[in-house]
Amino acid sequence: MTDLPHLFRPLALRGIETRNRVVISPMCQYSAHEGHLEDWHLVHLGRFAIGGAGIVFTEATAVQKGGRITHGCPGLWTDSQIPGHARVAQFALRHGAIPALQLGHAGRKAGMQRPWFGNGPLGPDDLARGDMPWTPVGPSALPVAEGWPVPHALTPAEIVTLVDDYAAAARRAREAGYRIVEIHGAHGYLVHSFLSPLSNTRGDAYGGDLRGRMRLALEIAEAVRAAWPEDLPLFFRTSAVDGPPEGWSLDDTVVLARELKARGVDVVDCSSGGIAGAATASAGQKRKPGFQVPYAERVRREVGLPTMAVGLITHPVQAEAILAGGRADLIAIAREALADPMWALHAARVLGHDTGYADWPQQSGWWLALRDRTSEFYDPAAPAD
Template identity: 45%
Template sequence: MLYSPIKFRNIELQNRWVMSPMCMYSAIEGMPNDFHLVHYGSRAQGGTGLLIAEATGVVPEGRITNGCTGIWNDEQAESFRRIVDFVHQHSKSKIGIQLAHAGRKASTWNGKQISLEEGWQTVAPSPIPYMEGERIPHELSVEEINGLVQKFKEAAQRAVNAGFDVIEIHAAHGYLLHQFLSPLSNNRTDEYGGSFENRCRFLLEVVEAVNEVLDDNHPLFVRISATEYAENGWDLDDSVKLAQLLKEKKVDLVDVSSGGNIHGARISVFDGYQVPFAAKIRKEAGIATGAVGLITEVKQAEEILQKGDADLIFVAREILRNPYLAIKGALETHEECFFPKQYERAKK
């Protein structure tokens, strides 16, 4: 099953391996460069079914750091096009991009907030900093929220123009859209705060806007944090309800991670620790899910799929260690997988 194809809209992935979006902190003014070409190109040569480019800012102040990629202008999109074209020309991989806004967790380096001179003023649903001692984020007005919905839409259009196959919206890990979802970071009293429906409104508006520029050849994924491991915070039951709404809004897959919004939250980490979240959402919301979280071996990934816990396997650290993870697994299990013709002599 791990090496069986799967379709989302009209896009078919050659296998169920996905390279998770991971920040590389190597861009200049949001522009991807030769590092990114080699980074993504090598994983495509490694047989990965889908690559998802790192969290990419839809506006300059949406970046996590000064070294993060952006797609708020056409020049950045053209730089991405070179990477997308390479992946398409030299592999069977598909490539997506994660559109993001870091909100109150922006303007950082090495996990610490940087000065206004080096960085920028952060924004959030409410004037609550992520960590004690950080600058108070600017509380977004309704007009500013509406403007950001448009920025996500424009970024999605640039991504489509650059040739990306899949669009993913980042609503996890304590970044802006997640901040709106959580009652611990959102204490607004207008239509974007208070009730569950109001706290979901911003994300759902972004989903609707992005879908306006997508067609049957461009699936839409959303990454969420299934729980934030905090009392009275966003939890798994909330995520199931959200996933049901996302399905109604024509989201094709929920990429299920966890945590990131509450500083100091205690998380018990072990191999596959987030898989049960993906399983519950898949079963109860009736939507395709991606499993992520210390998945390192072919047998482990196959079992997740065979049990019906997820539809895709998102891999992060292991694919950094081994760009040829998919090929290696296929050779071990005697499955079919893309193999670069230039390397055929190493196949046997």
């Protein structure tokens, strides 16, 4: 085991074991129909399982119809949505990956445009396409930004229903065959908006001080943990920092992670930003490789909880160094996997773990091994014949 690259060492989490530490992060596709997954999702996610990833996440999946980011986002608020998810989960399992699902509610960012139509509030062109608006919800009646709709502030009774719907969606996820569930508590969506003092100005038990602002996140974690099988792991994605100093901080994230650990959360997935405007910390900033790794490192060190690092991790040597340095336990790959769905298998070769295509699908590995044995490769620097 110790001679394996860290990236390709299995990780045991409750009753499952991953084949490696490569995770395909949830990536919205905006291509569902009335919350139901389509063939696009099976092919899109299936290629990552074939590509050697240890865990493959289905994108943010709404626990309520009004919790979708866009009209094209999937859900698990009704049983009719289970079969589409089951196809994805079963395919991933057949090809050695652990199928995982991110459960969320878009909150005051719900009902927005698909990104290729503008990535903002719905406008006349969207209405002409049939994407009709609905009233978003949040902790307070504060819009995301100027020009965005004012959300309805959830009542205590509506919060009770919301928590129940998270638990119901988790039970459907298990029926579909997923082995990991993650609660989306980042990027300005509903749970994050309750955590941040920039968006939560409530005066009741779900607002005010840090404990009050954490209450919804912790109640959801408790409800999902109770509904989710004891032998299967639960993740939580957090925006470790808001950005502005008066917002949610890394110190707050450490406190939250300790509380989540006490409630049976197994991994904290450390992202950042998104409380206003774009969903992540990317807007208007020049980011450096692995810019969010320090968040995962601190939570892991101070809380003693496994963490997942995400954000501009693109090269296998970079990923290996993060794990070898004890800075995180899992590496989440997102956009780089869109460019290279076989990223995990290519990483194995780069790190000297699988130089003979043994881990590749039989349908392609034998072809590639034969080519390497019998062929010369084009060298653009070589003189022409």
